[in-house]
Structure formats: structure tokens, C-alpha cells
Amino acid sequence: MRFDLLSLELFVAVCEEQSMARAGDREHIAASAVSKRIADLEVRLNTPLFYRNSKGLELTPAAHSLLHHSRVLMRDMKQMEIELAHHASGVSGHVRISASVSTIIQHLPSDLREFLATHAAIRIDLQEGTSQQAVEAVAENSADIGVFGGVVPRAGLRIIPYTSDRLVVLMHAGHPLARHAEIRFEALASHDLIGPSKGSYLDSLVLRAASELSRPLKMPVRVNGFETVCSMVEAQLGVGLVPEVCAARYLASGNVVARPLDEPWALRQWNICVQDSRTLPAPVRLLLKHLTNRDSR
Missing domain, CATH: 1.10.10.10 (Winged helix-like DNA-binding domain superfamily/Winged helix DNA-binding domain)
Structure with a gap:
């Protein structure tokens, strides 16, 4: 046919x-x-x-x-056209990444900067979404690489550890919890919490922890993105859970403070998923190797 x-x-x-x-x-x-x-x-x-x-x-x-x-066919045809057109200049091509907002803010910018410094002929198409969307994009071949956390991937995808981060509690400097050295999640139930985006990795962690409490959480506002969480905290609309790297950008103002979240799930693991790595185009294999060798760099 x-x-x-x-x-x-x-x-x-x-x-x-x-x-x-x-x-x-x-x-x-x-x-x-x-x-x-x-x-x-x-x-x-x-x-x-x-x-x-x-x-x-x-x-x-x-x-x-x-x-x-x-x-799959469109991807391979496009890759063939690009590689043949730029064959004389070395490895070139196009890599599609679907990643969670958290990894785009914290980890991917520096990793991609290092990669593109030595592979200038490769172009990156970076799409942000939830972890679930990143996995589905790879499974449906609308992305070559997915960066996700807290999601059980579909069968047939290869999963590779990528990196981790640690959550802290960000609050206004005058907040009652600011006097604590560390904060348990249970203590947040008595205060307004800036809720994470629905369907995100953090949302799944918060909902799982909330299910173990004897009282419901108070989340008057839900937002998408940690920068927005920090802005809501500065406006004294509640406390927020953000990665410590994101929190550090706001501490210099003196308006907010950050305290460690004393929970095992505060340390979050991020993974990469791809289709069968043996059939990936050369540019995708190069970027995959770069992203998964962070410790050696």
C-alpha cells in the first residue's frame, strides 16, 4: 500500500x-x-x-x-532533508523537547547552552507543559525527548535519570512560620497555600501529602509557574512551595524568606524518556548523551 x-x-x-x-x-x-x-x-x-x-x-x-x-515518518523525512542539506558542515538537525516548567526554569537552560556551544548546527524546539504531557508527547512522536517527574511512563519508552531538586517553603518575612528552622507539610495546613498548577508534578506531591492529613488544605489561589508563586508570596497571599534555586532569586530583596520543607518527598527526581534509543536520529542521540552525563560535566 x-x-x-x-x-x-x-x-x-x-x-x-x-x-x-x-x-x-x-x-x-x-x-x-x-x-x-x-x-x-x-x-x-x-x-x-x-x-x-x-x-x-x-x-x-x-x-x-x-x-x-x-x-514518525514526517520526523524521519525532515531529519533526512536537514542532514543531507548540511552534511558538509558536520552533525546538524532538529531536536524536539517537551519538558515540565520546573526543569525549563532550573536545569535545561544551562545544559542547552553548553550543548549548543559545541553543536551550533543543531536546532532545539522546546515546548513546556506538565510531566504527563511531556511523556505523552514522546509516546505519540510529537517530541523526541521528554523531561518529567512523578509520572508512570507508558510501556515501550526508555527512562533515564536526569537530575533532582529540593523544595523549600517560601513565605513573606513577617509570616508566622518564618521563625521555624524547618517546616513540616502538616504545619502548612493552617495557612493559605499558593496552589501549584493542576496536573503538575508538584500538584501530585501536594495532593498525596494532603490526603494523609486530617483537615483540608487552604489553597485560595492556584498558579502556573514558580515565578508567579514567588510574586503571590511577596503580595502576602500565602506561602508557596518552590525549588530552592527559584527561591534564591527572591531572597535578596528581604521581603521573603525560605525554609526547608521537612518531608522525604521534598527531594524530587527528574527523568528523561525517549523512544528506542537505537533508532533515534544522530542529533537526538547527541543531546540525550549530553543531558544524561551531567555528573561527568
């Missing part, structure tokens, strides 16, 4: 946009032409690819399978 590459590209666009018209706008082709290509694919496969309803297009099981393989 032969497939037309343009039809597969348009199919991926329709899946991602969930609309023939939006896919056509994105790929600069008439919506009617997109519809014809999709209809031809369905005839060739002898199965429908989309359910049409009032909300738009919904993928059928066959479409999910075709999307997975199409993304």
Missing part, C-alpha cells in the same frame, strides 16, 4: 487542528483540497478516519494509529 507524503502531512494537520479549514489555512491549501485528500486516504484504507459531529472532527481508532506512524 503506497501513501502520498502530502496527503499524510495534511492528515497530521487536520488531526492537530481538528478542522479541515484550519488545516488548509496552516498548510496554505484550499479546504476543499484537504477534504479531497482525506477522502482519498479513507478510500485507500477502506476505513473512516474521522467522526464528524457538531464540535468538529474526532479521530477514529484507525486515525490514531495512522497519526502515530505519520509523525
Whole structure:
């Protein structure tokens, strides 16, 4: 069975946009032409690819399978084009990373700076999200490397330890908890807590710890990102749990203080997930080796 590459590209666009018209706008082709290509694919496969309803297009099981393989094919074709075009200048290409906000703030910037200093022909596409989204992106071939924590990965992915960080309690300098040298999570239940983003690694840790308490947490505000948590703490809207590296940026002002969180889960482990490393393109293998050899650097 032969497939037309343009039809597969348009199919991926329709899946991602969930609309023939939006896919056509994105790929600069008439919506009617997109519809014809999709209809031809369905005839060739002898199965429908989309359910049409009032909300738009919904993928059928066959479409999910075709999307997975199409993304792999598109990635490999793009990689082939880039490597052949820049063959004379050494290793080059494009690496897609999906990572949690916490690792993007703390760890990846310096690691990527070091890597790109010696691999200037490689381009990085970095997307932020939750740990769950990072794992799903790799499993669905919309990312080459995922950086995550606290998530049970899908079967078939290779998991490699990356790095760790430690959580501290950040609070306004005049807060009642500021007099303590260390703070147990139970003590936070009596005070307003700036809640983490829903679905994040920290959210899973907080919810698990809260389930062991005899009283509910008070989280008047939920925010996305540690910089926002620190701003909420400065405004005296509550206390926040942030990595100590992030907290250090705010301590110099004297308005806030940080105390260690006295809990075993305060030390968080971050991991990397990839597809079968034996089939990864050369640029992805190079970056993977760089990220997983942090201790040797």
C-alpha cells in the first residue's frame, strides 16, 4: 500500500487542528483540497478516519494509529532533508523537547547552552507543559525527548535519570512560620497555600501529602509557574512551595524568606524518556548523551 507524503502531512494537520479549514489555512491549501485528500486516504484504507459531529472532527481508532506512524515518518523525512542539506558542515538537525516548567526554569537552560556551544548546527524546539504531557508527547512522536517527574511512563519508552531538586517553603518575612528552622507539610495546613498548577508534578506531591492529613488544605489561589508563586508570596497571599534555586532569586530583596520543607518527598527526581534509543536520529542521540552525563560535566 503506497501513501502520498502530502496527503499524510495534511492528515497530521487536520488531526492537530481538528478542522479541515484550519488545516488548509496552516498548510496554505484550499479546504476543499484537504477534504479531497482525506477522502482519498479513507478510500485507500477502506476505513473512516474521522467522526464528524457538531464540535468538529474526532479521530477514529484507525486515525490514531495512522497519526502515530505519520509523525514518525514526517520526523524521519525532515531529519533526512536537514542532514543531507548540511552534511558538509558536520552533525546538524532538529531536536524536539517537551519538558515540565520546573526543569525549563532550573536545569535545561544551562545544559542547552553548553550543548549548543559545541553543536551550533543543531536546532532545539522546546515546548513546556506538565510531566504527563511531556511523556505523552514522546509516546505519540510529537517530541523526541521528554523531561518529567512523578509520572508512570507508558510501556515501550526508555527512562533515564536526569537530575533532582529540593523544595523549600517560601513565605513573606513577617509570616508566622518564618521563625521555624524547618517546616513540616502538616504545619502548612493552617495557612493559605499558593496552589501549584493542576496536573503538575508538584500538584501530585501536594495532593498525596494532603490526603494523609486530617483537615483540608487552604489553597485560595492556584498558579502556573514558580515565578508567579514567588510574586503571590511577596503580595502576602500565602506561602508557596518552590525549588530552592527559584527561591534564591527572591531572597535578596528581604521581603521573603525560605525554609526547608521537612518531608522525604521534598527531594524530587527528574527523568528523561525517549523512544528506542537505537533508532533515534544522530542529533537526538547527541543531546540525550549530553543531558544524561551531567555528573561527568
